[in-house]
Amino acid sequence: DAKTTQPPSMDCAEGRAANLPCNHSTISGNEYVYWYRQIHSQGPQYIIHGLKNNETNEMASLIITEDRKSSTLILPHATLRDTAVYYCIVRALITGANSKLTFGKGITLSVRP
């Protein structure tokens, strides 16, 4: 079972920041927070991951609370192409293996013009 909780949907206006919340209150010390998104009719796309520090790349920023029980994915300037299902995933670090991803139902982000 997924170890994360996300609201089912949210929307935002084009050009504004989209802040997508995720709760992972049972996260363990060796587990990372990953975000993927899935645009209709495509496979999931990797966005970003982090352990405890905030992370930023060309796609998004990831803010993880100090107690690591929740996080927020920030798309700084949402466009219509960002409309997708966004999955927050807690992923264990397994020595010697590339560990599996456990997906929940995700949050559907709708960006409106």
Add this chain to the structure above:
Amino acid sequence: DAGVTQSPTHLIKTRGQQVTLRCSPKSGHDTVSWYQQALGQGPQFIFQYYEEEERQRGNFPDRFSGHQFPNYSSELNVNALLLGDSALYLCASSLSVGTGEHQPQHFGDGTRLSIL
């Protein structure tokens, strides 16, 4: 640089038949994972192959089997197809641990399998 490619894109089978799906990993990747995604659900992990061996397996019956070839490409085989096997089958590739424990998995666009 080609990403993960899967074939075919769509497939229709009838109950009881067998099916083989194929996946070519992203250039430089050596690990392949397979996922099943039912309509309206998130992907569910089936199994993972590395060095031509199954390394991890999810909660799927033995009707689901796989193979990895020396060039790292992979096949997913499903026997005795059931109506409930209708889904999008996704392949994800990644680098093995050793070049960095946390390597993101990169997905193809999947094979849509419909069982009649």
